[in-house]
Amino acid sequence: MSNLEIGSSSITARETGGQADRPAAVPGAWGRRLPDGLGLVVPILVAILWEVLVRQGLVSGRLLPPPSRIAGTLMELSQGGELLRHVIATSARVFSGFALGVLAGTLLGALCGYSTLTRRLMDPALQGLRAVPSIAWVPLFILWFGIFEASKVALIAVGVFFPVYLGIMGAILGIDRKIVEVGRVFRLTPLGLVRRILLPAILPSFVLALRGGLGLGWMFVVAAEFMGASEGLGYLLVDGQQLGKPDQIVAAILLFAVLGKITDGILSALFAPLLRWQDVYAGGR
Amino acid sequence: MLDIRNLGKTYPNGAHALGGIDLTVQQGEIVALVGGSGCGKSTLLRLISGLDQASHGTVEVEGEVIRDPHPLVGIVFQEPRLLPWLSVAGNVGFGLSGLAPDARNAKVAEALDRVGLGRYGAKWPRELSGGQSQRVALARALVTEPHVLLLDEPFSALDAFTRADLQDHLITLWERYRPTLVLVTHDIEEALVLATRIVIMRPNPGRIAQSFEVALPRPRQRHSEAFDAEKRRILKALNATLAEPPAQEDGLIQGAGI
Numbered sequence: 001m002s003n004l005e006i007g008s009s010s011i012t013a014r015e016t017g018g019q020a021d022r023p024a025a026v027p028g029a030w031g032r033r034l035p036d037g038l039g040l041v042v043p044i045l046v047a048i049l050w051e052v053l054v055r056q057g058l059v060s061g062r063l064l065p066p067p068s069r070i071a072g073t074l075m076e077l078s079q080g081g082e083l084l085r086h087v088i089a090t091s092a093r094v095f096s097g098f099a100l101g102v103l104a105g106t107l108l109g110a111l112c113g114y115s116t117l118t119r120r121l122m123d124p125a126l127q128g129l130r131a132v133p134s135i136a137w138v139p140l141f142i143l144w145f146g147i148f149e150a151s152k153v154a155l156i157a158v159g160v161f162f163p164v165y166l167g168i169m170g171a172i173l174g175i176d177r178k179i180v181e182v183g184r185v186f187r188l189t190p191l192g193l194v195r196r197i198l199l200p201a202i203l204p205s206f207v208l209a210l211r212g213g214l215g216l217g218w219m220f221v222v223a224a225e226f227m228g229a230s231e232g233l234g235y236l237l238v239d240g241q242q243l244g245k246p247d248q249i250v251a252a253i254l255l256f257a258v259l260g261k262i263t264d265g266i267l268s269a270l271f272a273p274l275l276r277w278q279d280v281y282a283g284g285r
Numbered sequence: 286m287l288d289i290r291n292l293g294k295t296y297p298n299g300a301h302a303l304g305g306i307d308l309t310v311q312q313g314e315i316v317a318l319v320g321g322s323g324c325g326k327s328t329l330l331r332l333i334s335g336l337d338q339a340s341h342g343t344v345e346v347e348g349e350v351i352r353d354p355h356p357l358v359g360i361v362f363q364e365p366r367l368l369p370w371l372s373v374a375g376n377v378g379f380g381l382s383g384l385a386p387d388a389r390n391a392k393v394a395e396a397l398d399r400v401g402l403g404r405y406g407a408k409w410p411r412e413l414s415g416g417q418s419q420r421v422a423l424a425r426a427l428v429t430e431p432h433v434l435l436l437d438e439p440f441s442a443l444d445a446f447t448r449a450d451l452q453d454h455l456i457t458l459w460e461r462y463r464p465t466l467v468l469v470t471h472d473i474e475e476a477l478v479l480a481t482r483i484v485i486m487r488p489n490p491g492r493i494a495q496s497f498e499v500a501l502p503r504p505r506q507r508h509s510e511a512f513d514a515e516k517r518r519i520l521k522a523l524n525a526t527l528a529e530p531p532a533q534e535d536g537l538i539q540g541a542g543i
Binding site: 178179181182184186197200276277278279 | 334336353354355356359360362364366368369370371379380382409410411429
């Protein structure tokens with residue numbers, strides 16, 4: 001007994017200091033806490049460098065406009081709410097397509113993971129469809145759904161579907177048999193087994209699959225908007241190309257980067273409280 | 286009472302894991318199953334637990350036939366098998382169903398106290414050491430008050446100090462509830478410290494070779510004269526069993542951890 005207590009005393013001490021959940025400040029590689037905005041350093045430095053080079057006349061900046069011009073374009077676009085309209089149009093497409101893709105991917109992934117019969121029946125066909133480059137669907141979707149929203153949302157949903165489907169099915173197939181056995185020992189019903197063992201066990205993979213799916217959703221919305229759209233960030237890209245406005249193109253690209261990063265962050269933050277139990281390496285934090 | 290009659294297991298691939306096993310264990314006995322790898326110890330334990338189905342024969346606990354996992358039978362595996370997404374308390378209470386939250390919490394707290402982890406309820410499993418995890422597994426198995434507790438090499442992954450500590454802990458718990466314990470072990474000393482009876486098994490197919498009552502008073506001193514004498518007696522019997530034709534080369538001695 002005494003041997004054990006020595007080893008555990010540090011944990012106990014931490015417990016008395018409040019929630020012993022996770023160390024509050026995580027030291028960085030040099031033992032100091034790394035500042036939160038560290039990821040902004042490189043983009044800001046590149047922006048400043050580019051600005052200086054253009055101002056000094058060392059590069060022309062005609063095809064790649066300096067940050068100040070891009071900022072100006074953004075300001076201009078945002079006046080009268082035009083930019084907001086484009087952002088909302090694109091986001092709405094991504095979210096509708098994402099919702100549909102996640103729904104279908106989760107459902108089919110769960111069915112194919114849970115039941116061997118369904119997997120044998122459906123998985124080969126789905127894997128075959130997965131091999132089809134998703135852009136190849138565009139002409140068909142336009143014929144089926146017309147050139148307006150439905151075909152765009154369908155394309156995005158297809159893009160989101162596959163990573164979610166694969167992630168869920170793989171996660172279910174990879175659940176540790178030994179953990180499932182614990183459920184059997186305590187005589188869980190099939191529904192109880194799903195709710196109390198299978199769902200929590202696949203949650204980390206599910207979140208990863210959602211994030212992958214969301215990333216593809218942002219990717220596919222551009223393809224969808226290239227199909228012909230009168231608003232949206234993809235429209236800004238096409239419009240910028242046709243009218244020779246590189247600043248508008250770069251502005252739209254930057255908005256994609258920001259929007260993608262923000263939505264991914266929201267998704268991670270939503271699930272973070274449910275995943276605190278994970279014993280992760282986290283890249284040495 | 287645990288009553289095993291003519292119990293056998295042949296796997297679909299034709300492997301004859303277990304011949305006809307007959308074994309009767311009285312309530313409160315501690316039986317240690319000892320033997321080399323592949324002699325069917327773990328198979329036997331899984332059949333008793335209802336996790337696997339026998340090819341022939343029956344397992345009865347208190348007159349009830351065990352075919353599937355049963356509330357009268359608990360099991361602790363070689364690994365703690367804690368659910369990482371539940372707190373320590375959540376893990377201990379995992380098998381408690383049909384209780385009001387208050388009653389449930391009280392039971393969990395009591396079970397954790399009894400394994401010496403009363404203050405660890407709010408922790409995550411990842412924050413525990415190996416020995417602590419296995420104690421939580423023990424608490425989880427005991428909180429439902431099974432009549433028979435099966436232990437499949439429960440301490441084999443732990444260091445010697447922690448192992449000895451947990452063995453003492455198990456005996457303390459046993460003295461309080463007096464459940465029937467059936468323990469698979471590779472370690473003759475562990476068997477001698479814990480068991481009232483040692484059952485030696487042999488492979489091809491798995492069967493009971495011999496059975497000894499352990500004639501040592503409790504609490505058992507690991508390094509006493511009597512302990513050593515008993516150990517010598519068991520080892521002699523083990524070697525005699527080995528020498529019997531048609532002995533399997535798959536050594537009991539080596540498996541017995543000597």
